[in-house]
Amino acid sequence: MQDRPSGFGNPWLQLALSVLCVLVSELLLKRGANDIADPSSVWSWTGINGLASPLVWLGIAFIIASFLSWLYVLKYIPLVIAFPLSRVVDILVPLGCWIFLGEFISTRRWCGIALVVIGLALVAKPVARIEERL
Amino acid sequence: MTFLAFFFILSSLLSFVWAQLVLKRAMENTQKSGFRNLRFISRVAGGIALMTISFFLMLGLLQRFDLSYLYPFQGLSVIIISLMAAVMLKEKLTLQLTIGALLISAGIVLVSLS
Numbered sequence: 729m730q731d732r733p734s735g736f737g738n739p740w741l742q743l744a745l746s747v748l749c750v751l752v753s754e755l756l757l758k759r760g761a762n763d764i765a766d767p768s769s770v771w772s773w774t775g776i777n778g779l780a781s782p783l784v785w786l787g788i789a790f791i792i793a794s795f796l797s798w799l800y801v802l803k804y805i806p807l808v809i810a811f812p813l814s815r816v817v818d819i820l821v822p823l824g825c826w827i828f829l830g831e832f833i834s835t836r837r838w839c840g841i842a843l844v845v846i847g848l849a850l851v852a853k854p855v856a857r858i859e860e861r862l
Numbered sequence: 863m864t865f866l867a868f869f870f871i872l873s874s875l876l877s878f879v880w881a882q883l884v885l886k887r888a889m890e891n892t893q894k895s896g897f898r899n900l901r902f903i904s905r906v907a908g909g910i911a912l913m914t915i916s917f918f919l920m921l922g923l924l925q926r927f928d929l930s931y932l933y934p935f936q937g938l939s940v941i942i943i944s945l946m947a948a949v950m951l952k953e954k955l956t957l958q959l960t961i962g963a964l965l966i967s968a969g970i971v972l973v974s975l976s
Binding site for chain 1: 910933973
């Protein structure tokens with residue numbers, strides 16, 4: 729890892745922003761895709777008819793934002809570290825549904841969340857060591 | 863799951879993985895050669911094209927299946943990308959990172975199964 733900017737240019741902050749934008753876009757895309765679902769049409773396999781939904785367009789805007797910060801992240805952080813960390817979004821979605829929407833989380837799902845957290849800790853640990861040395 | 867669905871899920875996943883590798887290489891090279899060269903532009907364009915393909919395939923799949931059904935396959939991307947980054951980009955994949963990636967993948971699958 730090279731010298732890198734601090735503040736807003738901090739790649740770890742950008743990684744967090746990228747993850748948040750992905751989270752929002754996933755929810756928007758699912759809502760949008762549901763709104764215009766037309767499984768009888770052959771073209772719908774390509775997903776192109778999804779563009780009829782304004783929510784899909786909003787989702788695309790968030791994807792572009794997450795993409796730009798992700799490119800910035802890639803410049804500074806190795807893929808074997810950045811990508812696994814970016815998947816923290818996969819537990820943020822169910823946790824968000826639990827906290828904000830009052831949805832039920834089964835024991836099995838809690839176990840899955842625990843596994844992801846342990847995995848993230850394993851990936852993040854070498855990072856903490858590298859950061860200490862800097 | 864039909865063969866067609868499996869084919870589209872796999873295509874979406876693989877084009878996403880490929881895009882990440884191409885983009886990583888593009889951004890790495892900006893350290894040396896900056897942004898204004900044909901190689902950087904073509905790599906980023908290629909990466910964006912692959913992500914776009916993956917995106918529309920996923921949008922098509924979302925119209926047919928629940929997000930919770932499709933998510934386990936996205937979970938696999940963690941371990942695939944870690945392995946490919948080690949092989950193709952010669953990134954250092956330690957045992958700890960491998961176990962971490964495996965646990966994250968397994969956790970995502972568990973979360974989306976329930």
